Amino acid sequence: MKEISVLLADDHEVVLDSLAMMIASLERVNVLATATNGLEVLDKLTHLPVDIVLSDMHMPELSGIELALRLREHYPATKLILLTMEEEPETIRSAMQAGVWGYVLKRATKKELEKAILSVADGARYFTEEVHRQLAQIENEATPNGHETPDSIQSLSKREIEIVRLIASEVSSQDIADQLFISPSTVETHRRNIFKKLDIHSVVALTRFAIRNKIV
Numbered sequence: 001m002k003e004i005s006v007l008l009a010d011d012h013e014v015v016l017d018s019l020a021m022m023i024a025s026l027e028r029v030n031v032l033a034t035a036t037n038g039l040e041v042l043d044k045l046t047h048l049p050v051d052i053v054l055s056d057m058h059m060p061e062l063s064g065i066e067l068a069l070r071l072r073e074h075y076p077a078t079k080l081i082l083l084t085m086e087e088e089p090e091t092i093r094s095a096m097q098a099g100v101w102g103y104v105l106k107r108a109t110k111k112e113l114e115k116a117i118l119s120v121a122d123g124a125r126y127f128t129e130e131v132h133r134q135l136a137q138i139e140n141e142a143t144p145n146g147h148e149t150p151d152s153i154q155s156l157s158k159r160e161i162e163i164v165r166l167i168a169s170e171v172s173s174q175d176i177a178d179q180l181f182i183s184p185s186t187v188e189t190h191r192r193n194i195f196k197k198l199d200i201h202s203v204v205a206l207t208r209f210a211i212r213n214k215i216v
């Protein structure tokens with residue numbers, strides 16, 4: 001199986017060294033480099049083929065969310081997992097909107113970190129159970145009527161489920177159209193129908209739905 005190249009970022013060197021030792025012991029995972037601030041991460045990405053950046057939320061120069069935005073713009077093939085103590089719903093919302101692929105709390109076990117890295121490397125977003133609970137709170141705020149039910153996925157067609165997966169993975173409407181060989185206007189029609197069927201009103205809520213139903 002393909003080896004996963006990882007760059008670790010944390011401004012506390014003791015934490016960074018311990019994390020590097022733990023991550024390097026995982027199968028399939030190769031720690032290519034470490035960094036102590038966000039700008040150093042970007043600098044190292046110019047010459048290192050990194051699959052995943054595992055970063056703290058609060059670092060000098062660039063926060064984890066700012067780093068996510070930079071990666072999405074300049075290194076879209078590199079996926080970011082935030083390893084943080086932050087559990088506030090608004091912080092999680094901002095991280096998701098910035099395009100993070102994983103959100104793991106610092107009290108996570110080695111096994112959970114491994115699961116997060118492998119899941120993201122295989123193209124699936126990963127959020128810890130504690131974060132799922134916070135996402136549920138975000139979703140309740142986004143869908144005040146609470147109409148979504150556990151069997152909502154049954155109301156979607158196969159094409160709509162595929163579009164949900166792509167939207168939750170932050171693929172643009174034009175790229176969705178190109179991948180599915182349909183027009184952008186057809187994508188937007190599907191999008192409106194999906195939101196109506198699920199009675200949700202934001203991409204954050206749709207992403208939460210996709211994660212809970214294992215679509216992504």
